[in-house]
Structures are given as structure tokens and as C-alpha cells.
Amino acid sequence: MLFSLKKEYDHAIRICGFLAGHYDQPEPIPVRRLAAGLLVSRPFATKIVYQLRVGGIISSEQGKYGGVRLKRPPETITLYDVLEAMGMGRMISECVLEEDFCPLPAPCKIHGFFMEQEARLVKVFQSRKIADFAFTEEDFEEKYRQHHHD
Amino acid sequence: MLFSLKKEYDHAIRICGFLAGHYDQPEPIPVRRLAAGLLVSRPFATKIVYQLRVGGIISSEQGKYGGVRLKRPPETITLYDVLEAMGMGRMISECVLEEDFCPLPAPCKIHGFFMEQEARLVKVFQSRKIADFAFTEEDFEEKYRQHHHD
DNA sequence: GTTATATTATACCATTACGGTCAAATAGAA
DNA sequence: TTCTATTTGACCGTAATGGTATAATATAAC
Numbered sequence A, B: 001m002l003f004s005l006k007k008e009y010d011h012a013i014r015i016c017g018f019l020a021g022h023y024d025q026p027e028p029i030p031v032r033r034l035a036a037g038l039l040v041s042r043p044f045a046t047k048i049v050y051q052l053r054v055g056g057i058i059s060s061e062q063g064k065y066g067g068v069r070l071k072r073p074p075e076t077i078t079l080y081d082v083l084e085a086m087g088m089g090r091m092i093s094e095c096v097l098e099e100d101f102c103p104l105p106a107p108c109k110i111h112g113f114f115m116e117q118e119a120r121l122v123k124v125f126q127s128r129k130i131a132d133f134a135f136t137e138e139d140f141e142e143k144y145r146q147h148h149h150d
Numbered sequence C: 001g002t003t004a005t006a007t008t009a010t011a012c013c014a015t016t017a018c019g020g021t022c023a024a025a026t027a028g029a030a
Numbered sequence D: 001t002t003c004t005a006t007t008t009g010a011c012c013g014t015a016a017t018g019g020t021a022t023a024a025t026a027t028a029a030c
Helices: A007-021 A031-038 A042-054 A079-085 A093-097 A109-127 B007-021 B031-038 B042-054 B079-085 B093-097 B109-127
Strands: A058-061 A067-070 B058-061 B067-070
Touching (some): A031 A042, A031 A067, A042 A079, B031 B042
8 A cells, every 4th residue: 555554653643632632631641541442452552652752742650640641732743743753754765765776867757746745745744733633532432432430 | 654655656657657658669668678777677577567467557468579568548547547556455444444443433533634635645646647757768867778779 | 380589477485564462670659 | 568550672473565486378580
């Protein structure tokens, strides 16, 4: 596939959206709750949360009643920020940089075209804020809704 | 990576561009010449050519002085046609179809957004003709130019 | 008919990326 | 001190990618 969203990225965005939906709450969200609510295994959620923390998107608190939260307000975090934190590199560049890949003077029409599309996509990702994707348990389908009491 | 052009696809487009540049010529282009000119190994070029033929993009003639050519005029073949022939499936759909992937009612904002982007990209691919990417040996960088005499 | 040169069609293989799991370590609240 | 969190990175099976190899077949030219 040419354009595919890795599950890791997909979950990462969803996790950020969920955190955004709970950004006003004072207490951090434990990974367990993220995993259970978002239908991801705990180890996998842990891994993603780890990457998001290293990438500077979320902060975390250890110990009992610990958990994670968005580091900055959801209106200031873009979709691009999240994807970048998850390690999404620039896309076409390597093909263009590779020596002896194509006999045409770089950038050829083909790569030029794809680089344009890439640039456009990056711009769109940068224009979308995590706040746009915010949600809470209220938005879940009924069958997934867990009535957790605070 | 989210958006990456497989080498196979990249070469496929380049092969079609080359064939487009020689579309007016009466004789078909042997795979050997494609491979040598486009800096691809012969077996790999063979594989790609095979897929393009099965996909209905090119036709071929066997035997001595055989080779391949575009099946239709390059102005009538879109970039999308080529990518589709190479097996590029639709992209986000599987995530959306997968049951129990996401607790939100489908399509959620996130997939909705990515599906929009996908749809836009497909449209762009459909608007670009192979004729737009046509080239011949004349366009090669000097160091790759082989002076072949007809 | 034979030979040389094409494509045809498929099997195969090495490497990397993906999609996770596991567990030991650390840190903090109670 | 204990319980419950996150932390960190090693690990691993499977699938996709990026090719190669080869036996078969078709055609043109001699």
C-alpha cells in the first residue's frame, strides 16, 4: 500500500484524542484505563505511551494514582506533532536521495509530483489539532461503554 | 511511514513513463533495454512488467525483436491505473472495517479524516496521466546516457 | 528445422518492518 | 513497607518487501 496508517499511529492518535477529552480533569489517566477503554492490550498501550512521552507529547506520573496526561493543551498539539513523535519520518525523501536509483536528473517529474503530495499532506497534518479529535467514554458505542464511577 | 512509495510502484511508473516516451515508435521495447536504461535489474524489471501486463497496462510481444509497449495511448492511462495494476489496494478501509478496533461509532473522526485524505489522493492520482511523466533517453543525466543506435 | 533471443509464469529467498509480548527495574502514594 | 503505577528495552512470530532464479514457451531469422 502506498498510503497506510500503521496501527501504532492510529492508536497513538486515539490515545491523544482520549487524553484531550479528559484534559480538564486534574488526575492523570493510568495506562490500564487507556488500554481497556480503547481496546488495546496493555503492553501495546504501554509501548505507545512510552513513545509519546519520549517524543514530548505526554507527561507521566509514576506510582499509585499515577498515569499520563497531555503535556500541552490539546489546541496546541497538531496531528503532525503526534505522528512525528511516533517516529513517522519524511516519506519520499530517501528515494530521491538514493544514488543511482533513477537515470533522470533529480528531482524527476515523478518524485517531484510525489513530493508535492507529501508536502500537502504534511500541511494538512500540521493544521489539525488534537483538540479536533477529542472524545470521552460518552462518545463510545453503547456496547463498549463502561460505567466507571469516579 | 505513513505515505511511502514502494520501489516496485516507483519503477512501474518510471517504466510506463519510458514507454510513453517511446509510444510513437513502431517496435516494442525489450525488457533488457528497460532494465539497462532505468537502472533496474533484469529480473526485477521482468517482474514489474509481468504485473503491468496482467493488470492490462502494457501489451507484449514474444520472440526475437519482441518486447513491451503501452496498451493504450499514454494520455488515456492515469497514474491511478498503473498503481491499481500493481496491486495498490485502497488504504484506510481495512482499519475501518475491522471489528473491535475502536470503541467509537464508525467512522470515527480520526478515520473520517484519513479517509478524506485518501479520497483526495485518489482523485489526484486519477487526474494525472502517464503522458505527464513521459521521458526518453534524451532526458537522462549525461552519465547514464547510452548512445544506442537504431 | 534449428538456433538465438524474447517474454511468461512461478517458485524461491533474504532482509526488514510490523504488531505485538514479557519482564525486570524504578518510583511514588498510602 | 507495600501496593500500584510507569519505565525501559529485550524479544519474537508473522507478513511484506525487494529482490533472484529458472523452466517453459513463443517467435524471428537463418
